[in-house]
Amino acid sequence: MARAVTTQHKAIATAAAWIVAFLIFFPILYTIITSFKSEQEAIQGFSMIPSGTLESYREVQSQYNYFKPFMNSVILSVGSTILALFIAVPAAWSMAFSPTRRTKDVLMWMLSTKMMPAVAVLFPIYLIFRNFGLLDSRIGLTVMLMLINLPIVVWMLYTYFREIPGEILEAARMDGATLWGEIVYVLTPMAVPGIASTMLLNIILAWNEAFWTIRLTTTNAAPLTAFISSFSSPQGLFWAKLSAASTLAIAPILIMGWFSQRQLVRGLTFGAVK
Amino acid sequence: MATRQTSTLARFMMAPAVLLLFIWMIVPLAMTLWFSFQQYNPLNPIRDGFIGLANYKLFFSNPAFFAAIQHTLTIVVVVLLITIIGGILLALLLDQPMWGQGFVRILVISPFFVMPPVAALVWKNMIMHPGYGVLADMARGLGLQPIDWFAQYPLFSIILIVAWQWLPFATLILLTSLQSLDIEQKEAAEMDGAGFLSRFWHLTLPHLSRAITVVVLIQTIFLLAVYAEILVTTNGGPGYASTNLPFLVYQKALLEYKIGQASAGGIIAVILANIVAFFAMRAVGKNLDK
Numbered sequence: 001m002a003r004a005v006t007t008q009h010k011a012i013a014t015a016a017a018w019i020v021a022f023l024i025f026f027p028i029l030y031t032i033i034t035s036f037k038s039e040q041e042a043i044q045g046f047s048m049i050p051s052g053t054l055e056s057y058r059e060v061q062s063q064y065n066y067f068k069p070f071m072n073s074v075i076l077s078v079g080s081t082i083l084a085l086f087i088a089v090p091a092a093w094s095m096a097f098s099p100t101r102r103t104k105d106v107l108m109w110m111l112s113t114k115m116m117p118a119v120a121v122l123f124p125i126y127l128i129f130r131n132f133g134l135l136d137s138r139i140g141l142t143v144m145l146m147l148i149n150l151p152i153v154v155w156m157l158y159t160y161f162r163e164i165p166g167e168i169l170e171a172a173r174m175d176g177a178t179l180w181g182e183i184v185y186v187l188t189p190m191a192v193p194g195i196a197s198t199m200l201l202n203i204i205l206a207w208n209e210a211f212w213t214i215r216l217t218t219t220n221a222a223p224l225t226a227f228i229s230s231f232s233s234p235q236g237l238f239w240a241k242l243s244a245a246s247t248l249a250i251a252p253i254l255i256m257g258w259f260s261q262r263q264l265v266r267g268l269t270f271g272a273v274k
Numbered sequence: 275m276a277t278r279q280t281s282t283l284a285r286f287m288m289a290p291a292v293l294l295l296f297i298w299m300i301v302p303l304a305m306t307l308w309f310s311f312q313q314y315n316p317l318n319p320i321r322d323g324f325i326g327l328a329n330y331k332l333f334f335s336n337p338a339f340f341a342a343i344q345h346t347l348t349i350v351v352v353v354l355l356i357t358i359i360g361g362i363l364l365a366l367l368l369d370q371p372m373w374g375q376g377f378v379r380i381l382v383i384s385p386f387f388v389m390p391p392v393a394a395l396v397w398k399n400m401i402m403h404p405g406y407g408v409l410a411d412m413a414r415g416l417g418l419q420p421i422d423w424f425a426q427y428p429l430f431s432i433i434l435i436v437a438w439q440w441l442p443f444a445t446l447i448l449l450t451s452l453q454s455l456d457i458e459q460k461e462a463a464e465m466d467g468a469g470f471l472s473r474f475w476h477l478t479l480p481h482l483s484r485a486i487t488v489v490v491l492i493q494t495i496f497l498l499a500v501y502a503e504i505l506v507t508t509n510g511g512p513g514y515a516s517t518n519l520p521f522l523v524y525q526k527a528l529l530e531y532k533i534g535q536a537s538a539g540g541i542i543a544v545i546l547a548n549i550v551a552f553f554a555m556r557a558v559g560k561n562l563d564k
Contacts (some may be wrong), residue, residue, distance in 0.1 A: 008368070010371050013371065017368055017378045021378045021382050024382050025385075027393075027397060027401055030401075031306045053359075094284035094288050097284075106288070106442055113298070116303070117544060118546075119519070119543055120540035122523065123533055124303075126528070142363040179283075210391055214391075224389065228506075231506075248394055250392055254325065265446055269485070271448055273451050
């Protein structure tokens, strides 16, 4: 009897969860479906079955040179992440392994810089970028994205590094390892998973950043966020093309995101929820 | 462990990150503060100069200002309510034994990875468009008049999009926290004859409090700064019906070139964020000590 109740319970839970999940995912699903329709089909009313044409994908490339903003997104998100790691790894390292009384305050202060509203510094940044010739340049935006995500990168790395037991370091030191040897042969291998997750999450955040990437670029350095925003004032039929461009813009990050669910929770909650 | 040599080294290793963040925070902010006391118009520089608090007075007397503050807070509060309550319910559902749990999780978390301009344009054109959107198709199917969401309910439409983006985040965090609730504790409570509601109230909810705090903090940071969603859908309109503080500051600075007023608005945004941050950081700091 108890067994039957469990199965029934499971069936109801499954049905409810699948319906809710479908509803939440529906806008994405429908965008993917529409991307395989022709423009005529796209406006002919609701239909979940596309003709399967690749016309829209060809057009976003031939009409708008889609590859360029796509590559800009790749360069900006990966570049800013690597740059942030170079600066954040030593910082997080020292905070985790030789903490002082002020370490926690420094960490909280770093987090608080994240709270500064971007608009509050929009014009000064715009002015600085203009005067240094950085408007619409990939270098300027890479630095910008690095700065915005630096606090999160430091925090994430710190929570990972802190879990590496200090005794291992002491043992290595007993065996006569130098500081350099300690870092290269003992700590680094243990830190690689944490660094990799940090990297993954940060690429996602940088890829989706949609304030500075839109405001500080025009054409040359514009990543996908800026490119897609240009569809907000469309000319003519564009439903299928918008869908194709959107599908291509979210696909890589969606797939990366699916693989990084656990790390995402950890990273975005600063290790408070695991 | 920390000899003098290693602690000097530690400070040296920390310096680049701290210095960069310090400069990045202090220089532009100081400039904004300075501009907020200036008349400054790049297009018409004749009357440029120090004008004291006039920018703040102008900004406060602008009817759009109070609307913008109100909209900013409405977005934060309503989206938080939807995502926390919805997130708890969804997490409870997803925590049940079921077939295909991993796949369901993937579907539910997906909207979080969609970049804001795509999320907003997809909702605007594919779902809520009065002519070609799915909701319009449904309305016509039922013999009703399709609704022009962004013209009639602009703020609600934006809240809907933003909530769709953040509900997955809240769900994922709350679900993770829920799964760490000791199964033995749950079973013991069940044995004691505690009903579902009483178990939820006395056991589950206290256990989730830390996760809820974190969700509130993180989301508040991002919700105070909603921008792209407004830019690509309503552009703040009709009138100022969906303008929030970031959007108003952007309009003043880059569309109207009223740098002084925009800077005053920026300083107000900083103060607002600080008030919110003060409470949020205290809560998180307390929670992280545990």
